[in-house]
Amino acid sequence: MNPAEIKTKLESEFPGIPIQIVGEGLLLGPEDLVRVARFLKESGEFKMNYLSSITAVDYLEHLESVYHLYSVDQRTGPVVLRVRVPRDNPRIPSLVHLFRSAEFQEREAYDMMGIRYEGHPDLRRIFMWEGFEGYPLRKDYLPENEDVLEWDDVEWLERHGVTVPAEYKQYAQDLKAAGKEARAERPKPGAEAV
Amino acid sequence: MTLNQNLSTVESGLKSELRKKGIVIATLEDFYNWGRRSSIWPLQFGLACCAIEMIATACARYDLARFGAELFRASPRQADLMIISGTVTKKMAPQVVRLYNQMPEPKYVITMGACSIAGGPFIDGTNVLKGIDRYIPVDVHLPGCPPRPEALLWGITELQRKIDGQEIEKNEWYQRGLKREFPIPEFGPKGLIPKFNPDVWRPETASRRRERYGDPILLGKKTAAPKFETFGDPNVKVGTV
Numbered sequence A: 001m002n003p004a005e006i007k008t009k010l011e012s013e014f015p016g017i018p019i020q021i022v023g024e025g026l027l028l029g030p031e032d033l034v035r036v037a038r039f040l041k042e043s044g045e046f047k048m049n050y051l052s053s054i055t056a057v058d059y060l061e062h063l064e065s066v067y068h069l070y071s072v073d074q075r076t077g078p079v080v081l082r083v084r085v086p087r088d089n090p091r092i093p094s095l096v097h098l099f100r101s102a103e104f105q106e107r108e109a110y111d112m113m114g115i116r117y118e119g120h121p122d123l124r125r126i127f128m129w130e131g132f133e134g135y136p137l138r139k140d141y142l143p144e145n146e147d148v149l150e151w152d153d154v155e156w157l158e159r160h161g162v163t164v165p166a167e168y169k170q171y172a173q174d175l176k177a178a179g180k181e182a183r184a185e186r187p188k189p190g191a192e193a194v
Numbered sequence B: 001m002t003l004n005q006n007l008s009t010v011e012s013g014l015k016s017e018l019r020k021k022g023i024v025i026a027t028l029e030d031f032y033n034w035g036r037r038s039s040i041w042p043l044q045f046g047l048a049c050c051a052i053e054m055i056a057t058a059c060a061r062y063d064l065a066r067f068g069a070e071l072f073r074a075s076p077r078q079a080d081l082m083i084i085s086g087t088v089t090k091k092m093a094p095q096v097v098r099l100y101n102q103m104p105e106p107k108y109v110i111t112m113g114a115c116s117i118a119g120g121p122f123i124d125g126t127n128v129l130k131g132i133d134r135y136i137p138v139d140v141h142l143p144g145c146p147p148r149p150e151a152l153l154w155g156i157t158e159l160q161r162k163i164d165g166q167e168i169e170k171n172e173w174y175q176r177g178l179k180r181e182f183p184i185p186e187f188g189p190k191g192l193i194p195k196f197n198p199d200v201w202r203p204e205t206a207s208r209r210r211e212r213y214g215d216p217i218l219l220g221k222k223t224a225a226p227k228f229e230t231f232g233d234p235n236v237k238v239g240t241v
């Protein structure tokens, strides 16, 4: 079944629902996601009873969550649903109560991209540890510069009986006094060409 | 009774001369090192794809048993050698250091593969430790991605050469005040704290990578996804964005 047909079906089921076809996927608003997913799962025609993946994409202007639905009974699929949310307040209703397979995948998308799935029973980080700051797969995330010690590291090392060389200590102190963090830098212009 | 240090040595030229005539001269040290190097017990753990090559090395075809290192122990308390075979993620690094601390002396470490040496293909990643030698000392570095089983055999024979060259009287683990336990890093808000242990490792002052690429850390170019997508009806507005 091609996306245009599904779109027509959905529009006749939910009159006035805004849907766009983007590529192979159906772009939905976050407020419509749950009812569309429930319809696709429970209607006798689609029987999309298997949610195989949830991914998140960072498009710089917005974040997107992409769902792939299959029907195991009818051997059809995938039906691709896409939901766009703004970067500064990404909130999408959770699908865990419809598909249990959403649980870990939503946690992963939350961990890496910072999308908040509302209604998720246990939305914690899954790969990174609790207390980690930032969302590492967002395109504006800069990893730390691992070749310089910061003041936290110096204090920790001294607490554990390691003597830190004076020049590292001085550098860490300067960084702290300047209120800076040691982050990776963007490549210098022309560096990509090598 | 006082014990005097035995300072007599046999010149290696004379030794091989005598061996030709069927006379073998050995010191206690030779026996001691021969015994140690012929029964290295590695710690049984693998971290990523390199572990598969390590398993192949231990199996019948490459047969690590020929070199006496086939007895993989499941407990660090019974192991001499730690083969760090694979990617050390930041989440795993504290456990690796803890296992090293739990091994009895004398202990040796082989880093197997580009990942455990310096981060390997994941060097730009936020989640991978850029080399386990930031926290624990390493005896043999084994480059490759992954190194072939022959390379691991080479690494083990290289380690055996190192063991052969050690002298009982100068061995670190008989010295007083030996500190071979290293502080276990902790999880911080940006990565591990500390980033490295300056007792063990210091960053290079001149880095080939930095010279070549300009920046040592962030090589990957992160850009916006290309806009291949066309919208059907521009008048329909979906969601808030």
Ligand code: SF4
Binding pocket: B048, B049, B050, B051, B085, B086, B087, B112, B113, B114, B115, B116, B120, B121, B144, B145, B146, B147
């Ligand atoms: S060095 Fe290569 S083969 Fe070995 S763990 Fe890393 S990626 Fe895998």
